[in-house]
Amino acid sequence: MKEPTAVRELSFGPSINEALRQEMRRDPNVIVMGEDIAGAAGRAHLGFIDAWGGPMRATRGLITEFGPERVIDTPISEMGFVGAAVGAAMTGLRPVVEVMFVDLIGMCYDQIANQAAKMHYMMGGHVKLPMVIRTAYGTRGDKRAYGGGAAAQHSQTLYSVLAHIPGLKVVVPSTAYNAKGLTIAAIRDDGPVVVLEHKFLGLQAKGHVPEEPYVVPIGKADVVRQGTHVTLCAAGRMTHLCLDAAQVLAAEQINAEVIDLLTLNPLDEETILQSVRRTHRLVVVDEDTPVCSMARDIAARVAEKAFDDLDAPIKTVTAADTPVPFSAVLEALYTPRVEQIIAAVREQMG
Amino acid sequence: MSLIRQFEERLKWLVETGTPVGPVHFYIGQEAVAVGVCAALEDSDWVASTHRGHGHCIAKGVAVAPMMAELFGKVTGTNRGKGGSMHITDISKNILGVNPINGAGVAHAVGAGLSAKVRKTKQVAVAFFGEGSAGVGTVHECMNMAAIWKLPVLFVCENNRYAQTTPIEYACSVPNVADRAAAYGMPGVIVDGQDVFAVWRATETAVQRARAGAGPSLIECKTYRYLGHHQSDDTTRYRLPEEEQAARDRDCLKGFRARMNAGGPLTMAQLDEIDERNKRLMDEAVEFAKAGAVPEASELYTNVYVPDGKASR
Numbered sequence: 316m317k318e319p320t321a322v323r324e325l326s327f328g329p330s331i332n333e334a335l336r337q338e339m340r341r342d343p344n345v346i347v348m349g350e351d352i353a354g355a356a357g358r359a360h361l362g363f364i365d366a367w368g369g370p371m372r373a374t375r376g377l378i379t380e381f382g383p384e385r386v387i388d389t390p391i392s393e394m395g396f397v398g399a400a401v402g403a404a405m406t407g408l409r410p411v412v413e414v415m416f417v418d419l420i421g422m423c424y425d426q427i428a429n430q431a432a433k434m435h436y437m438m439g440g441h442v443k444l445p446m447v448i449r450t451a452y453g454t455r456g457d458k459r460a461y462g463g464g465a466a467a468q469h470s471q472t473l474y475s476v477l478a479h480i481p482g483l484k485v486v487v488p489s490t491a492y493n494a495k496g497l498t499i500a501a502i503r504d505d506g507p508v509v510v511l512e513h514k515f516l517g518l519q520a521k522g523h524v525p526e527e528p529y530v531v532p533i534g535k536a537d538v539v540r541q542g543t544h545v546t547l548c549a550a551g552r553m554t555h556l557c558l559d560a561a562q563v564l565a566a567e568q569i570n571a572e573v574i575d576l577l578t579l580n581p582l583d584e585e586t587i588l589q590s591v592r593r594t595h596r597l598v599v600v601d602e603d604t605p606v607c608s609m610a611r612d613i614a615a616r617v618a619e620k621a622f623d624d625l626d627a628p629i630k631t632v633t634a635a636d637t638p639v640p641f642s643a644v645l646e647a648l649y650t651p652r653v654e655q656i657i658a659a660v661r662e663q664m665g
Numbered sequence: 666m667s668l669i670r671q672f673e674e675r676l677k678w679l680v681e682t683g684t685p686v687g688p689v690h691f692y693i694g695q696e697a698v699a700v701g702v703c704a705a706l707e708d709s710d711w712v713a714s715t716h717r718g719h720g721h722c723i724a725k726g727v728a729v730a731p732m733m734a735e736l737f738g739k740v741t742g743t744n745r746g747k748g749g750s751m752h753i754t755d756i757s758k759n760i761l762g763v764n765p766i767n768g769a770g771v772a773h774a775v776g777a778g779l780s781a782k783v784r785k786t787k788q789v790a791v792a793f794f795g796e797g798s799a800g801v802g803t804v805h806e807c808m809n810m811a812a813i814w815k816l817p818v819l820f821v822c823e824n825n826r827y828a829q830t831t832p833i834e835y836a837c838s839v840p841n842v843a844d845r846a847a848a849y850g851m852p853g854v855i856v857d858g859q860d861v862f863a864v865w866r867a868t869e870t871a872v873q874r875a876r877a878g879a880g881p882s883l884i885e886c887k888t889y890r891y892l893g894h895h896q897s898d899d900t901t902r903y904r905l906p907e908e909e910q911a912a913r914d915r916d917c918l919k920g921f922r923a924r925m926n927a928g929g930p931l932t933m934a935q936l937d938e939i940d941e942r943n944k945r946l947m948d949e950a951v952e953f954a955k956a957g958a959v960p961e962a963s964e965l966y967t968n969v970y971v972p973d974g975k976a977s978r
Contacts, residue, residue, distance in 0.1 A: 350829070355903035357835035366830040366902035390800030390836040391767045391828055421766070422801075464687025464738070466749045468765055637969050641749030642738030643685060644959045 327520040328371035330491035331449075331512065334498035335374065335411065337528045339381050342409060345502060348387040348396055349413030349449075353378035356388035369413055370451045371512060393422035397448065401431050404446040409502060417452040417473045417511060424476075431507040432482035443505040447498075453552060453602060454639060455515040456650025463515065466641040472603040472634065474550075477509050478579040479607070484508040484533055485579040487550040490520045493577060496531025504533060511551065519555045536583035538590065542572030545596040545660050548587055548613060550576040553600045553651060560656035569664060579609055587613060588621050595626040598659045600651055605633040627663035632656050666696040666861065666918055667936075668943045669720045672729055675947045676719075676736065680896050686736040689750045692720035694891035697917035698823050699724035701864025701886075702791060705872050711759045711777040711790040713770035715823075716751055717890070718763030721793055727755040729946055730953040739957030746960045747968065761790075768794060768801030771820070775807045778816035778881070789817040789875040796885075797828025799842045808849040808881070817875035819868065820883040823858065825890040830903040843885035851881050858886030859917045862924075 325333065339345045352374040354367030368375025378386040389396040393414060400410040414420055420427060427448065434444050454470045455463030463470070478485045486501060486508060488494035494512070501508035513520075539554065540561055547557040554575040561571040572590050576583070591597050597617055601610035610631040617629060635649045673693045680686060692699070695717070703712070703724035714721040722732060727743065735742025735753050742748075743755050751765040761777060764770040774792030781788040798804055799822060811818045822842045826833050839845065846853025852874070856867045864886055871882035889912035893900050900909065925931045 351831055354830035356831050358832060358903060361905065363903045388831055388835070390831070391797045392800045392802065394802050395800075419766070464685065464749055466687065466747075466751055469688070469751065635965055637965055638747075640747045640960075640965060641687060641735075641744070641752070642746035642960050642964075644738070644962075645746065645965050648962055648965050 322523050323526060324521055325491045325524040326518070327491050327494055327512070327516045328373045330495040330524045331371070331373040331498050332375065332377070333524070334495040334502070334528070335377060336380065338499055338502045339377065339385065341528070344407060345409045345411065346385045346387060346403070347374055347377060347411045347413070348389055348400060349374070350389055350391055350415055352413050353383070353386050353388050356383070370415060370514065373449070373512070374413065393419055394426060397423040398426040398430065400446045401426055401434065401444065404444045404507075405434070405442055409445045411447040411449060411502060414448055414450040416469050417450040418468050418471050420450065420473065420477070427477070427483070427507075427509070428480045432480045435506060436482055444507050445502075445505045446507050447501045448507070448509045449498075450509065450511060451514050452511050453513040453515060454646055454650045456647055456652070463646055464641055464643060467638040470639040470646070474511055474579055475603050475608050478609060482506070483580065485511065486533055486577060487511045487579060488577070489513075489516070489551050489554040489575050491522055491524050493531045493537070493575075494520070495524055496529050497533065497577065499528055500530045500533050503530065508533065513551045516552055516555070519552070531577065534578050534581045534583060536577055536586040537575045538572060538586065539575045540571065540573035542570040542594065544570045544594055545598060545663060546572045546574060546587070546590040546594045547598050547600060547656065547660075548574045548576065549600040550579060550609070551602060553602050556651060556653050556656060557600055559653045560660070563653070563657055564660055569660060571660065582613070582616075584616055584620070587617060591617055591621050592624045595624055596660075596663045597625070598630045598632060598656060598663065600656055601631065601633045602651060603634060605631065605636050608633055627665070630659040630663060632659055666700045666921065667940050668729065668946065669696045669699065669723045670918060671940075671943045671947050672719060672723060672732070672950075675951065677892070679951070684737070687749045687751075688895050689736070690717040690895050691890070691892045692717050694912065694916070695823055695825060695858065695888045696720055697861040697864055698821070698858045698886045698888055701861040702793075702819075702821055702868045704861075704865045705868035706789070706791065709759060709786070710788050711761055711774065711781075713761040713774035713777070713790070713792050714754070714763040715770060715793050715795055715798070716763070716765035716767075717795070718753060719750070722753060722755065722758070722760060722763065725758045725760050727758050727760070730950040731755075733950040733954040734957045737954040737957065738959065739954060740960045740964065741953065741957030745964065745968070747964070767798040768803035770794070771798070771804050771807045775811050775816060775818055778811060778818035779814065781817055782814070787876055789819060789872055791819045791821055793821050793823060795828065796822055796824040796826065796833045796837065796842050797831065799845070800836055808845075808851070808883070811881040812849045812851050815878060815880035817878070818881040819871045819875060820881060821868075822883065822885040823888055824885055825888050827890065827894070827904070829894040829898070832903070841885055843883055846883040851883055853883040853885065855885045855887065858888030859915045859920060861917060861921060
């Protein structure tokens with residue numbers, strides 16, 4: 316009898332951890348920096364080390380292998396350490412900084428939007444800026460409030476205000492597999508890349524992750540479900556909602572194609588356009604708020620370039636145009652839901 | 666102090682028994698700071714709080730029943746269920762907000778101080794912040810502005826020694842946050858944050874200076890949070906049990922009792938009565954929170970924009 320082949324599965328946080336660890340082994344210039352990325356800073360002499368590891372424990376264990384010179388806990392100084400990463404990247408390091416939650420980019424937006432994103436351009440292309448900003452985002456969006464319920468300043472998605480900035484690459488992994496590959500790609504990229512990591516992917520993201528290092532290319536979307544009647548297009552946790560919706564729709568003989576964007580900027584327009592030219596319908600699902608959003612940006616691009624291919628008006632399903640509310644019932648209404656995606660498709664199918 | 670302790674203990678019990686209240690940052694251990702500071706303030710004075718803000722709210726006079734209802738996400742809550750623990754507040758008690766963005770509230774207190782100076786109201790504004798926020802640029806910009814404009818602001822640093830798991834001796838370049846006051850030309854005092862009277866006296870001095878137009882002060886209260894950064898934090902990963910016990914041995918409530926026992930004016934029976942009353946208040950608060958309605962779906966879209974109309978103040 317043949318032994319079954321063991322397929323190693325990882326969940327989201329550990330796959331990012333593996334990406335960081337392998338890249339740090341490969342290149343001594345890769346460092347990680349952020350608040351409580353190791354934890355218990357300076358307390359090794361008391362037997363305390365590695366007390367935290369970031370909100371998803373993605374940096375846990377790195378300090379024991381690479382030491383505090385390359386795994387750097389910072390004071391609560393986002394403006395300072397993100398700016399220091401810009402300077403370090405200009406001078407030979409490849410820093411990976413963690414901004415604990417995407418909401419906190421407000422504390423360091425100058426260094427991201429005015430400095431990191433534009434430096435290469437402003438200097439006429441004469442400088443490289445190999446830095447990565449990892450940051451957690453998103454709501455849980457169901458009625459089990461514990462673990463969600465982080466309200467207006469710790470639950471946002473905010474990827475539009477990052478994707479909006481020319482010069483900044485923005486990637487959004489949705490599974491353990493693409494999280495590892497995109498993180499490695501981001502570290503190897505010579506420009507600034509923001510990696511947005513959803514807080515509540517849970518088991519949905521778990522899956523086969525090869526042990527060896529690999530790259531999931533930045534700027535390339537993934538068709539995760541083939542279909543013929545409608546294209547559903549999303550990123551991060553919303554991709555899983557689209558897959559759930561597609562399953563329900565399949566029972567109604569509606570065959571939905573699902574595109575996982577993976578990179579928001581530069582956007583893989585071609586994959587979206589090719590799909591829409593076949594399905595003739597598009598629903599864009601976006602966890603961010605709707606005004607100036609990725610959803611409307613994609614809708615506009617498709618309307619400009621494939622209007623004649625469309626059989627129905629493009630639909631968008633986004634978060635509510637409000638701050639994130641605390642109360643669990645309101646948070647569930649704020650966040651895009653599977654039934655909204657299904658309703659949008661049914662409306663398109665007439 | 667007793668009411669804050671009971672509020673937090675009850676909340677801890679609710680969290681541990683599965684009530685969904687979102688992330689909460691318990692104030693247990695630090696009660697003497699909020700109470701000592703607020704005892705030296707007038708109702709009309711302003712307070713800006715932190716992510717660990719339940720104690721500041723209660724000390725400034727916010728009712729515990731609507732606070733608990735807020736944590737339950739009910740419309741009867743202080744923020745109509747829209748804020749939760751990290752935004753719980755009552756502006757009618759002159760609280761500028763509980764605020765989970767480190768250092769953000771410090772700027773609001775400086776603004777309130779500026780407002781008081783321009784409007785000549787003699788109010789003072791207190792900026793509570795943790796020693797972790799002493800690393801935030803905003804705090805330093807604000808201390809400088811308050812000093813050059815001689816604003817009636819009290820910078821109250823609650824040094825509980827840990828920013829999440831990061832100890833102060835790692836994250837701060839000088840032994841005391843108060844040492845930094847010299848750089849901004851303001852008095853910087855260190856007080857025992859477990860002694861409510863010491864906190865109160867230091868605050869009185871700073872309030873007098875602020876009301877006299879002599880400018881801001883920095884008060885560093887040495888204190889300790891007994892529990893983790895929030896409910897999911899395990900303190901045994903970064904600090905010694907001996908250290909935790911030493912802090913608990915200097916508990917502010919026990920210290921207060923010992924002092925009253927030694928010289929009054931309150932008797933032990935009176936203190937027991939206060940504790941009993943607070944227990945009843947907490948029972949009522951939980952009942953009130955449970956009885957409240959969850960928000961209607963339409964609540965999602967209300968309060969997004971400030972309505973047009975005449976200025977309210």
